[in-house]
Amino acid sequence: MTIDKDTVRHVALLARLELSEAELERYARELSAVLDYVAQLDALGLEHEEPLAQVNDEFAKAREDRARPAPLSRAEALSQAPAQDGTYFLVPPVVEYLEP
Amino acid sequence: MTAPVTGREKRAVLAWEPVIGLEVHIQLRTESKLFCPCANRFGAEPNTLICPVCLGLPGSLPVMNARAVDYALRLASALGAQVHRRSIFARKNYFYPDMPKNYQISQYDEPIVTGGTLDIGERGAPRPVPIHRCHLEEDTGKSFHPERQGDRRETRVDFNRAGVPLIEMVSEPALASSEEAYRYLTRLRQLVRVLGITDGDMEKGSLRCDANVSLRRPGDSALGVKTEIKNLNSIRAVERGIQAEIRRQAAILDGGGKVEQCTLLYDVDHDVLQIMRSKEFAHDYRYFPEPDLPPLEVSESQIEDARRTLPELPAQRVERFEHQLGLPAYDVDVLVADYDVADYFERVVAAGAEPKAASNWVMGEVARATKERGESIDEFAKIVPPARLAALADLAKRGLVSGHLAKEVFEAMLVDPGEPESVARARGLVQESDPGALRVVVEQILAANPGPAEEFRGGKEKAFGFLLGQLMRATGGKANPQVARDLLREALEKTPSP
């Protein structure tokens, strides 16, 4: 399968990555090569195989519904933020597009 | 089918049949969040109910809250829906600043609940609306966008709500009018509150609704192009937003145009719909199974427990009030409309009051008092516990107070914590039923009014009313009317003409 630059551009938008023209070109080439490589899975005859997303078959139980005090102070949480006002995390104004 | 429609829609509906589906997000009233032990609480200081998990810090992992699952089972049971013994969490991927991980943990192709119905009909005319699915998912944080001409240039984000458990309940596209959508939400809100899984407070965002709307020619089986109205955050907004969209689509179609699939926002204050610009959004959520959570397994006994511990549902309660307590339909509707009020009423009956008398009190004086005082029924019950109201009803039944005076006793009970009888006595509101005492007054009245007494004996019934009025006045209205009537008649008949 060959991926063209426009496909990379679209995928990059979904993934929120700004890429230069040179990067778009390079990734189109490299991803095409990787997809050619993965095409070998077709030879395994997997049509009747059930998908396997997780390997464990025994897992922990759900936890009891108990609240505990927040382990993070607000100051601690905000301390890592690139922009904050002491109360909120700040981002550029969201006016153009709304939550999907 | 044709459903009642409001006037605004009528014109459109003549030519076009609306098809409406609702997606309601129900915020669950758990103690802690869906995937972390932070408190699930509304109204706290911003960014104080947070931890590495709900803030999406690197390396953190979700841990499932068992109670949220129980709530889903409870809802499923009430809707008669199918619970899936094994369901799968999936990640819904999109970027938004109040979504800490930039994906939402939700359920996709294997939800915990499918099917079932919600009845939005009237008594005797059921109207079951088929439900498509219910699934569990986490809520986002909250963004505060800059005001149009405000001083702030940034959007501010609070993550207290991030990770609060939600059930997303999706109806089939089976509602035929904004009125039906209104009833659907009203009934759903009543149901989920009765189930105790949410406070159902739309102001606080505990119930949030999106609506899918399309129009088609009556009789067509294919659906028209649908649009989605987002964030309808009050029942009124749901009704009016859908009305506005039906009008908008009908105008397009009437003009020979085509409805374009889009997402809209409804501004309820200005009654306008806004099409959301979404050029940046290639909508592609890239769902895939959440690797951090095991499949959600539900046992047969959990499902059975949910069924067994289900509270009485509104339809069952209506049935019982009508048939077991013998209340008139009007009373039943009024009482069951608010479960807290209905609960109070039931406790009054349990304390010994007759159902109809209790119903009169609750719908009458109690409703008036709580409204005037701005109290909830629970607050009111602290002042007038059900047993106290039952005792008052008993005073009236025993004839100790008249219907009119009982209302005065009720008023007095709001400020006087004493038992109804002592409250009534202290204020002299108890009826005089002692024949000995009343007989003395009767004789005084007859002596003072020989004329009317004579007229009565001469066959003028009207004169009896005058004498009885004199008697009641003389006793300050406290004479038991029945006793007074009997004594007066007895005295008039016994006493010979002078």
Add this chain to the structure above:
Amino acid sequence: MIPHWKRSAAELAGDVSAGRADAVEILDAHRAQAARWDPAVHALLGRDDEAARRVASSRPQGPLAGVPFIAKDNLCTRGLRTTCGSRILEPYVPPYDATVIARLRAAGAVLYAKANCDEFAMGSSMENSAFGPSRNPYDLERVPGGSSGGSAVATATGMGTFALGSETGGSVRQPASFTNLVGLKPTYGRLSRYGLVAFGSSLDQVGVFARSVADCALVFSVMAGPDENDMTTRPDGAFSLDGLDVSARAGKGLAIGVPRNILAEGLHPEVQAAQARAEEALGRAGVRVKEVHLVPPAACVATYYLLATAEASSNLARFDGVRYGFRAQLADDLLSLYTKTRGQGFGSEVKRRILLGTFALSAGYYDAYYRKALQARRRIRSDLHAALSGVDALLLPTAPTPAFRLGEKATDPLAMYLSDIFTIGANLAGIPALNVPCGFTADGLPVGMQLVGPAQGEGTLFRLGAALESALGGERRWPELAVGAAS
């Protein structure tokens, strides 16, 4: 007297607990190794010597009392910068310890530094670290392997008695094989992932680097077991050292399977020689050697690069410049805040994998790529189960070649991906695997072999590994720092 930095964890902890050794002196001996070596090999990133000295001087107690260790920089450490080898997390200081770190600390171990790694654990050579590559101490022109290369180098040079790495597709075993170390990738779910910055969540496991099988087992036993903060941990995941035989006779009566069908072609002759050495040594130790059959490992690589990248594309979405880490300048609307921050903050391999994973999940391609890879994953797991059914473990090379030169594969992503060809199967199947050093090439480069066992089979792997270790015998060959090598 043997210097502290050459000694085993068990000896050091024993001496500290008994008061025969001072934990501060032990720490300083390891720090001196770091001072000597790190300028040449660049194994370490952030460090907190002060905090470590405070811990060491507070009479540590426990099975790892006073034992200094290094953790890969994708494991969260409270108050100590955790960058994942990425610009996008360069300033990030976590407010909590990963569960494995907390358990090691509780056992008395002393953390003083974080190890360099390929950015977000994506890589096999350390050339993808945003902070510059680490180098192989046995040949500074060569890579130490990746993505946990810094942890490997730190353990190989005595900066730490042991180190933690992480694996998604061989990132502990491959560097262990390149640097003469024992390297464990446990059964999925035996070690908590809480605090391990996720790459491919269904594949990720924390791993251990040690210089002996016994130390590796000791460290593993301290960390293993269920964690209430990680629902994917196994309820039966705890591991006890009781009755664990790590003597020369430990392998007696066990059987290993060798998948000759996949070792036939393309294998480096020196690696082939090491395989033969290992089989012969295990035979001497009383282990039976059988032949088994496996699916071509290229299918594992294909499956892995779809699944790991798909999960990564979602896992790495949270790095957006909003709550922590790097934020691009001149981003005045939300979309460009995202695209610029991520475009500038991530390196080229990370972007490549995010693109691949996003593509594999996107509308129209999900079934052809992501879902198909899930189906292949089941096939690969069944195949490994079948191969393991008549034996206690498999024996095969960890990497197809010894350590390669810096830059050798840097321009060909596919060639780089293929250096994980033998390790990926265990990650896809969630089963444990252990790299054991098996000698050196003529050029003095280490070569390792891996033992792959069934789920929960770590005990067996330790027994076989110990048997192999003893049978191959000899003094440890430490790397030597050429005078003037420090760059």
